[in-house]
């Protein structure tokens with residue numbers, strides 16, 4: 640049972656409230672971001688960040704590339720690609736403001752004379768921007784970075800003035816969908832609870848086409864960090880040219896849970912491929928198909944992401960693990976800081 644009381648008992652730090660606040664976060668982040676002005680209009684934009692922060696850039700970049708043909712790249716590293724230079728806008732995004740890779744990439748951008756804007760709740764990134772007179776979008780502190788996805792996504796989107804109507808529509812879709820996924824909705828009527836129950840005991844592998852790849856990756860990372868399970872994300876059609884063989888031949892395939900993220904407007908090539916993949920996997924493992932719904936591509940991408948967030952939270956509850964703490968990431972950062 641995944642009733643409200645069980646969720647509250649396991650979710651000691653209120654992660655469910657943060658998942659529930661996604662629609663509101665997107666709206667508030669967007670409003671905050673508007674104060675910076677249309678910094679990203681009509682030029683190359685590189686969003687650099689790691690983990691729960693970097694993913695906001697990856698989702699936005701995938702959507703803008705797919706629907707607007709915008710030149711937006713997402714980098715999850717300490718170094719920028721060699722082609723980044725003067726005239727480009729680098730957006731450094733780190734919720735804590737203290738992530739070493741993001742700070743290194745920020746300094747890299749400064750050295751190359753790119754335009755630069757920070758997005759953070761504080762830390763060294765805020766100080767660095769302040770010290771160099773750079774614009775910096777400050778979002779509310781006190782959350783786990785991955786719980787602040789909506790603020791970061793909304794704030795980033797606001798740098799692109801053409802996204803306003805899409806972001807509004809998506810936020811409304813998130814609000815409507817969120818009400819159907821919340822802990823108060825009974826197990827039988829709640830798709831996130833039902834999916835979490837089916838995933839328990841299996842290792843999820845989430846597949847998306849290139850536009851959905853960052854959404855699949857968010858599913859993975861939420862399952863990793865909230866539910867504390869191994870999970871992987873992979874991109875189709877590429878995975879059909881290699882991983883498919885593993886599914887076909889590995890006698891242990893049943894231990895895994897392939898999850899296909901589907902979009903009603905996928906191109907015919909993708910539809911045929913995903914249908915064929917689903918059918919080939921069927922005899923090997925129980926396949927989960929997640930069918931995105933919503934009036935726009937962005938609404939569908941974000942509500943699919945939201946379903947993954949809730950599913951990871953319910954899987955954490957089923958496993959009896961508090962979704963919030965990620966002790967080992969803190970340990971890693973402390974070790975790296977000692978060496979820096």
Ligand code: F6R
Pocket residue numbers: 689690691692693732733734735736737738741783784785786864965968
């Ligand atoms: C923790 C989390 C991590 C962090 C990552 C980068 O909730 O999701 O993936 O996001 O370690 O840290 P920040 O986001 O502070 O730059």
